[in-house]
Amino acid sequence: MIRGYFQGNESMGPSSVSMVVEQLVRIIVLLGGAFVVIYVLKGEIVTAISVATFAACAGAIGGLLVLLYYWRKRKPLIEKQSLQDKGTVNISVLEMYKEIIKYSIPFVFVGIAMSLFQLVDQLTFNKAMASIGQANIAETALTILNVYAQKLVIIPMTLATGFAMAIVPAVTKAFVNQNKTEYTFQLNQAFQVLLFLTLPAVIGMSVLAEPIYTVFYGYGEYGKLGVDVLQTYAPTAILFAFFSVTAAVLQGIDQQKYTVLSLLVGILVKLSLNAPLIKLFETAGSVYATTLGYLVATLINFYVIYYFTGFKYNIVLKRSLLMGIFTAIMAVCVILTTAGLGFFLDGTNRLQAFPIIIVGVVVGVLIYAALSLKSKLANRLFGEKVDWLKRKLGV
Numbered sequence: 574m575i576r577g578y579f580q581g582n583e584s585m586g587p588s589s590v591s592m593v594v595e596q597l598v599r600i601i602v603l604l605g606g607a608f609v610v611i612y613v614l615k616g617e618i619v620t621a622i623s624v625a626t627f628a629a630c631a632g633a634i635g636g637l638l639v640l641l642y643y644w645r646k647r648k649p650l651i652e653k654q655s656l657q658d659k660g661t662v663n664i665s666v667l668e669m670y671k672e673i674i675k676y677s678i679p680f681v682f683v684g685i686a687m688s689l690f691q692l693v694d695q696l697t698f699n700k701a702m703a704s705i706g707q708a709n710i711a712e713t714a715l716t717i718l719n720v721y722a723q724k725l726v727i728i729p730m731t732l733a734t735g736f737a738m739a740i741v742p743a744v745t746k747a748f749v750n751q752n753k754t755e756y757t758f759q760l761n762q763a764f765q766v767l768l769f770l771t772l773p774a775v776i777g778m779s780v781l782a783e784p785i786y787t788v789f790y791g792y793g794e795y796g797k798l799g800v801d802v803l804q805t806y807a808p809t810a811i812l813f814a815f816f817s818v819t820a821a822v823l824q825g826i827d828q829q830k831y832t833v834l835s836l837l838v839g840i841l842v843k844l845s846l847n848a849p850l851i852k853l854f855e856t857a858g859s860v861y862a863t864t865l866g867y868l869v870a871t872l873i874n875f876y877v878i879y880y881f882t883g884f885k886y887n888i889v890l891k892r893s894l895l896m897g898i899f900t901a902i903m904a905v906c907v908i909l910t911t912a913g914l915g916f917f918l919d920g921t922n923r924l925q926a927f928p929i930i931i932v933g934v935v936v937g938v939l940i941y942a943a944l945s946l947k948s949k950l951a952n953r954l955f956g957e958k959v960d961w962l963k964r965k966l967g968v
Contacts, residue, residue, distance in 0.1 A: 575587075575637075575640040575641075575644060576588040576591065576640060579640075579643070580742060582654075584742075585742050586643070587639065587640055587643035587644075588640075590639055590643075591636040591637070591639040591640045591643075592636065592731065593731060594635050594636055594638075594639045595632040595633060595635055595636030595639075596632060596727065596728070596731040597632075597635075597731075598628075598631055598632045598634075598635035598636075599628045599629055599631060599632025599635075600628070600632075600724055600727075600728060602624070602627070602628040602631040602632070603624075603625045603628035603724060604724065604789060606621070606624035606625060606627070606628065607621040607622075607624055607625050609624075610624055625720075676824070676829065678833070679820070679823075679824065679829035679830060679832045679833050680824070680829075682832065682833050682836050683816075683817065683820045683832055683836070686816065686836055686839075686870075687723075687727075687813070689836070689840055690839075690840065690843055690863050690866060690867075691719045691723075693840065693843050693844050693847055693862075694715060694718065694719055694847065694859055695715070695719075697844070697847050697848050697851075698711065698714075698715050698718075698847070698851065698859060699711040699712065699715065700848070701847065701848040701851035701852055701858075702714065702851060702855070702856075704848075704852060705851075705852050705855070707855060710795070710798070713795055713798075714795075714798060714802075714855075714856045717795065717798060717799045717802050717856070718802055718806070718856055718859055718860070721786075721789070721790055721799060721802075721803075722786075722799065722802045722803045722806045723806070725778065725785065725786075725789065725803060725807075726775070726778070726803070726806050726807055726809065726810045726813075727810065727813065729770075729771055729774030729775055729778065729810055730771065730775075730810040730811075730813045730814045730817075742825075743755070743756075743759045744756050744759040744760055744763065744822060744825050744826075745825035745826070747759055748825060748826050748882065753882075753883070756882065756884075757882075757884055757885075760822065760878070760882075760884050761888050761889060762954065763818060763822070764815075764818070764886075764889045765888075765889060765892050765893075765954055766954055766955075767814055767815065767818055768811070768889075768892075768893055768896055769896055769945070769950075769951075769954055771810060771811050771814050772811060772896050772897070772900050773896075773899070773900045773903055773937065773941045774810075775807045775808050775809075775810045775811055776807070776808065776900050776903075776904050777903070777904070777907060777933070777934065777937045778803070778807040778810075779803070779804045779805075779807040779808060780904050780907050780908055780911070780933070780937075781907065781911065781929070781930055781933045781934070782800045782801075782803040782804040782807065783800045783920040783921065783926070784911075784920045784926035784927070784929040784930045784933070785803065785926075785930060786799045786800050786803050787920060787921055787922070787923055787926040788923055788926050788927050788930060791923055792921040792922075792923075796921060798856065801856075801857065802856055802857065802860065805857045805860045805861075806860045808864075809860065809863060809864045809867065812864060812867035812868055812871050813867060815871045815874075816835075816836075816839075816867055816870055816871045816874065819871060819874035819875060819878060820832045820874060822874075822878055823874060823877060823878065826878070826881055826882060828877055828881055831873070831874070831877045832874065834873065835869075835870040835871075835873035835874050835877070836870055838869055838870060838873060839866040839867055839869050839870030839871075839873075840866060841866075842862070842865055842866040842869050843862050843863055843865070843866035846861075846862040846865060846866075847859060847862040850862045892950065892953075895948065895950060896950070899941055899944040899945060899948075899950075900941065902940065902944065903937050903940045903941045903944070904937075906936055906937070906940050907933045907936055907937045907940075910932060910933060910936045911929055911932075911933050914928075914929050914932060914933075915929075946959065
C-alpha cells in the first residue's frame with residue numbers, strides 16, 4: 574500500500590530502494606540462517622528450511638522499514654497534499670475495492686511467476702529424471718536448481734529491476750498525456766538501463782560460477798552439478814528482469830490483463846517442454862524450459878507494448894549489440910584472469926574461492942566501465958552523472 578502511494582505520486586525512489594533492500598535481507602537471512610542452523614548449531618534440515626522460509630518475512634520487514642523511513646521523512650509534504658485533496662474526489666468504498674481487485678490480480682500473477690515455474694519442476698522433474706536413470710540424484714538436483722542456484726541468480730535481477738522500475742511512472746505520465754516523444758525516450762531508457770546492468774552481471778556470474786557457488790554452498794559431492802546449473806541458469810535472469818519491467822509498463826499503459834495472458838502462455842511452454850528437455854539434457858533441461866517459457870512471455874509483453882504504444886525497439890536492439898560486445902570482451906578478460914589465478918588458488922576451496930571472486934569482479938567492472946565510458950554509452954544512459962567516474966578512470 575505504501576509503495577503504491579509513492580508510485581502514484583510519481584516517486585519511485587522509495588519503492589525501488591525498498592525492493593532492493595527486501596531482496597537483500599531475504600537472501601542474507603535465507604543463506605545465513607540456513608548456514609548457522611546446519612553448520613554452527615548442527616541443527617536439523619527441517620529447522621534450516623523453516624528459517625529459510627521465514628526469510629521472506631524478514632525481507633518484507635526490511636522493505637517496510639525503508640518505506641516507513643521515507644514516509645516519516647516526507648510526512649509534512651504528504652499531510653499538505655492530503656489537505657489540498659480533501660473533498661475534491663468522491664469515490665465509494667465499493668468502487669475503490671473493485672478497482673483494487675481489478676489491478677491487483679495481474680500483480681499477484683507477476684509476483685508468483687517464478688513460483689509457478691518452480692511448481693512445474695516440482696510436478697515433473699523427479700519423474701523425468703527417473704525415466705533416464707537419474708532417480709538417485711533427482712531430489713538433490715532439484716534442490717540445487719530451485720533453491721541454491723535460483724537464490725543467487727535473482728540478486729543481479731533485483732538490483733537492475735529496481736533501477737529500471739524507477740522510470741515507469743514517467744512512462745505512465747507521458748503515455749496518459751499522449752506525449753509520444755517522452756514515453757519513447759523513457760521506454761528506451763528503461764530497457765537499456767536494465768540490459769546495461771543485468772547483462773554483464775549475469776554473464777559475470779556465469780563465468781565465476783565455480784568460486785561463487787563454492788563460497789556460498791561449498792563444493793562438496795555435488796559441487797560440479799551445482800556449478801553447471803548456476804552457469805546455465807544465470808543468463809536467464811535477463812528474461813526474469815525484462816518480464817518484470819515489461820509487466821510494469823503494461824500496467825502503466827492500462828493493459829495489465831495481457832500480463833496474465835503472457836505468463837500463462839510462458840507456463841504452458843515450460844510445462845510442455847520441461848520433461849522432454851530434462852530427458853535430453855538432465856538438470857540443465859529444466860533451465861532451458863524455464864528460459865524458453867520466460868522468453869515467450871517476455872516477447873508477448875514486448876509485442877503488446879508495441880501494439881498499444883507504437884514503440885519501436887530499433888535503438889534498444891542497436892545498443893544491446895554494443896552491450897553484448899562489451900560484455901563478451903569483459904567475460905574473456907575475466908576468464909583469462911581467473912585462469913591465471915587458478916595456478917595459485919583453488920576455486921573449489923571456500924577460502925581460496927573468495928579472492929578469485931573479488932579479483933574477477935574488479936577486473937570485470939573496470940573493463941566494462943572503461944568500455945562503456947570510452948564509447949559514451951554510459952553518458953547516453955546516465956547523463957553527466959558518470960563524468961566523475963570517467964575522470965577517475967582517465968578515459
